[in-house]
Amino acid sequence: MINKQVSGVQEAITGVSDNMTxxxxxxxxxxIPENAIAALxxxxxxxxxxxxxxxxxxxxxxxxxxxxHQIKKMVSSYVGENDEFERQMLSGELDVxxxxxxxxxxxxxxxQAGFPAVYTPAGxxxxxxxxxxxxEFDGKMYVLExxxxxxxxxxxxxxxxxxxxxxxxGTARNFNPNMCGAAKxxxxxxxxxVPIGELDPNQIHIPGIFVQRxxxxxxxxxxxxxxxxxxRE
Amino acid sequence: MALDKxxxxxRIAKEVQDGYYVNLGIGIPTLVANYVRDDIEVExxxxxGVLGMGPFPFEGEEDADVINAGKQTITTLPGAxxxxxxxxxxxxxxxxxxxxxxxxxxxxxxxxxxxxKIPGRMVKGMGGAxxxxxxxxxxxxxxxxxxxxxxxxxxxxxxxxLTGVGCVKKIVTNLAVLEVTDNGFKLLERAPGVxxxxxxxxxxxxxxxxxxxxxxxx
Numbered sequence: 001m002i003n004k005q006v007s008g009v010q011e012a013i014t015g016v017s018d019n020m021t022x023x024x025x026x027x028x029x030x031x032i033p034e035n036a037i038a039a040l041x042x043x044x045x046x047x048x049x050x051x052x053x054x055x056x057x058x059x060x061x062x063x064x065x066x067x068x069h070q071i072k073k074m075v076s077s078y079v080g081e082n083d084e085f086e087r088q089m090l091s092g093e094l095d096v097x098x099x100x101x102x103x104x105x106x107x108x109x110x111x112q113a114g115f116p117a118v119y120t121p122a123g124x125x126x127x128x129x130x131x132x133x134x135x136e137f138d139g140k141m142y143v144l145e146x147x148x149x150x151x152x153x154x155x156x157x158x159x160x161x162x163x164x165x166x167x168x169x170g171t172a173r174n175f176n177p178n179m180c181g182a183a184k185x186x187x188x189x190x191x192x193x194v195p196i197g198e199l200d201p202n203q204i205h206i207p208g209i210f211v212q213r214x215x216x217x218x219x220x221x222x223x224x225x226x227x228x229x230x231x232r233e
Numbered sequence: 234m235a236l237d238k239x240x241x242x243x244r245i246a247k248e249v250q251d252g253y254y255v256n257l258g259i260g261i262p263t264l265v266a267n268y269v270r271d272d273i274e275v276e277x278x279x280x281x282g283v284l285g286m287g288p289f290p291f292e293g294e295e296d297a298d299v300i301n302a303g304k305q306t307i308t309t310l311p312g313a314x315x316x317x318x319x320x321x322x323x324x325x326x327x328x329x330x331x332x333x334x335x336x337x338x339x340x341x342x343x344x345x346x347x348x349x350k351i352p353g354r355m356v357k358g359m360g361g362a363x364x365x366x367x368x369x370x371x372x373x374x375x376x377x378x379x380x381x382x383x384x385x386x387x388x389x390x391x392x393x394x395l396t397g398v399g400c401v402k403k404i405v406t407n408l409a410v411l412e413v414t415d416n417g418f419k420l421l422e423r424a425p426g427v428x429x430x431x432x433x434x435x436x437x438x439x440x441x442x443x444x445x446x447x448x449x450x451x
Contacts, residue, residue, distance in 0.1 A: 027281040027318070028304035030297060053318070080357030081304075090355070098356065101280060102322030102364030109319040120326065121367035125345075125398030128363060158298075170298035170315055171282045177317040205317075222297035228305040229292040 001196050004164035004214045009039040012187045012213045016045050016152055019072070023108065023153040023179040024052040024062060028081075028225045031172030032061050033154040035189050035217035041065055049073040051148055053104060053175055055085050060223050069093070075148075077101035081225065100128060103145050105175060110147035111182035112210065117146045153183035156217075157206070160190035161199050164208025173205070181210030189217045234426045235407040236451075241375050243268045243451050244422075245334055245405050248373060249275055256280065256325065256365060258335030259303045261375040265334055276312075278330055280361040282321050285313025302361065322361070326368040333369035335362060337376050337401075339391045342417040342438035344401045346374065347393035359396060366397030378406035378435045385437035387411070387418055408432050410449060417441050422449045 006012050013036060016022065022040075026032030040048075041064045048071050055074050056063035063082050065071050073095040079085055088094035099107075100122040110118050119142035123129045133144040155176040158169035166188055168176060180186050193216035208214075236244065242264035249255060249265070251273035257263050266286075269275055277286040279301040286301060287308040295306040324330050337348040346366055349359040366372060379385055387404065404411045409432045410422040417439025420432060425448050433440055 027302075028300065030281075030300050030304070076358060078358035078360040080355075086355055098358045100359055100363035101318070101361040102326060102368075105318035105322050120364070122326070122364040124367060126363065126395045128359075168315075168317075170296065171279075171300050172298040173315055173317050174282050175318045178319045224295060224297045224300075224306055225304040226300070226306065227295055228289045228307070229295060230289040232291050 001163040002208070003162050004208060004211055005162040005193070006213045006215050008215055009035045009189070009218070012036060012189070012215050013039050013043060015185065016040060016043065018045055019047040020151040021049040021051065021149065023148070023150045023183055024050060025155040025174065025176030025179050026061065027053055027171065027174035029056065029061050029223050031156050031168070031174050031176055032056070033156040033189050034220055036154040036187060037062065037064060041068055041070070044070070046070050047072045049075065051075045051104070051108070051150060053077050053101060055079045055082050057081050057225065058084050060221070066094070073097065075099065075104070077104050105178050107145055107148045108175060108178040108182045111149065112178065112180065115147055117144050119144055148182060150183035151185065153179040153186040155179050155186065155188050157188055157190045159192045159194055159199065160188055160214050161194050161196045162214065163196055164188065164211030164214050165199055165204045166190070166206040166211065167199060167203060168205050177206050180206045185212045186210055187213045189215055191217065191220055234424065236424045237407070239264055240424070240451060241405050241407060244410065244449050245373055245375055246270070248403070249273070249332065251275070253331040254278055254284070254324070254329065255332045255334065256330050258362070260336045262334040262336060263303070265375070278321070278324060280321050280325065280365070282316050282318060283307070283309060283313065284316070285310045287313070322364050325361070325364055328368060328370050330369065332371045332373065333365045334373045334375055335365060337374045337386065339386050339388055339393050340374055340401050340404055341388050341391045342413065344399040344413045345391045346396050346401050347391040348396050350394045352394070362396050366400045369400070372401050372403070374401050374404045376404070376406055378408040385435055387436045387438045389438045408435055414441065419443070420446050422447055424449055425451070
């Protein structure tokens with residue numbers, strides 16, 4: 001087996017430099033690459049363009065990179081939960097490109113799958129489609145959306161092996177599988193790195209071919225953004 | 234009397250049919266799940282990657298890895314499935330989800346919808362709304378008939394930036410059930426005790442009233 005395992009998060013983020021474009025998996029705070037984000041904060045790398053569905057909260061997730069002014073531009077579908085984000089956006093320090101959530105997923109998938117662009121009905125007739133090619137198929141209008149070009153993809157899975165095979169858990173899966181192989185280098189962090197041969201090949205969500213580096217995260221806080229419960233009867 | 238938010242949700246729940254896969258937006262649409270009949274089988278989809286959503290978890294059983302698109306902790310029902318974001322929107326874009334219920338700031342008589350951006354205010358983003366409205370065959374908008382300033386939200390043309398064009402088919406408000414037709418908003422039902430005149434006064438767009446308009450049965 002080709003071994004993708006690296007010594008830890010420091011080796012995993014080697015090569016990330018100023019002004020690069022990086023993808024980050026996660027939906028809200030669920031399934032975010034916590035360890036890679038913490039290491040990038042510490043590295044002091046600046047001017048990042050981040051492709052991520054959301055931008056974290058003030059003191060967690062990508063909010064940590066925002067606090068240190070390490071992000072130049074966010075490409076996201078929804079960014080509402082972060083005061084520092086709002087401040088930097090309104091002051092013009094931070095460039096924000098808002099795109100439909102399905103388009104975000106599909107631009108990742110297109111990059112992964114070798115499609116230069118895809119037609120989607122999402123956003124047709126809205127400001128999202130301004131300046132983009134449109135085309136009619138069977139009487140309905142579509143917008144041409146281009147595959148992302150990114151330097152690194154940081155994803156988080158539940159279990160993985162040294163071959164880079166990944167299994168996700170629950171809704172922490174979200175954008176993570178779509179970003180694997182969608183950048184020049186995909187860095188996967190997992191809660192549990194198991195010996196090769198232990199994962200059932202039938203159960204693997206992302207084959208190791210899409211992953212260049214894998215490591216087991218030191219710890220996972222797995223913070224809950226909206227804790228909602230019901231009373232026991 | 235005009236309906237409250239739960240009343241709107243109750244009326245919309247009657248549109249949910251046996252065998253439907255349904256995507257519920259945030260706000261009033263979320264309440265619809267509480268009122269769907271017990272004797273039909275329906276699965277709720279959340280675009281962050283779950284089909285077969287159940288109720289909120291009991292205290293102490295919350296799981297950071299199991300949330301809905303509103304980032305709330307949820308549970309799943311037997312037979313549920315998880316999937317990635319691209320597959321989730323394949324369900325939506327590919328019209329495998331039968332019904333989308335979402336809120337709106339404005340709806341126009343040609344079916345245009347605006348629900349993501351108010352110029353001059355902090356813009357949070359469209360999330361999955363543009364994909365949902367551009368793709369779903371069956372979209373019901375759940376909203377109050379007028380905004381907080383008392384202005385109609387059912388307009389000739391939307392004034393806010395659009396989320397989608399010509400996509401809304403049906404609207405359920407606190408005052409009425411309306412259908413979007415080629416000629417304008419066709420009034421189908423009145424909220425209990427609300428007159429056609431009340432609805433007319435609260436509707437800026439063209440309102441089509443044909444014959445006697447029945448009261449909603451809730």
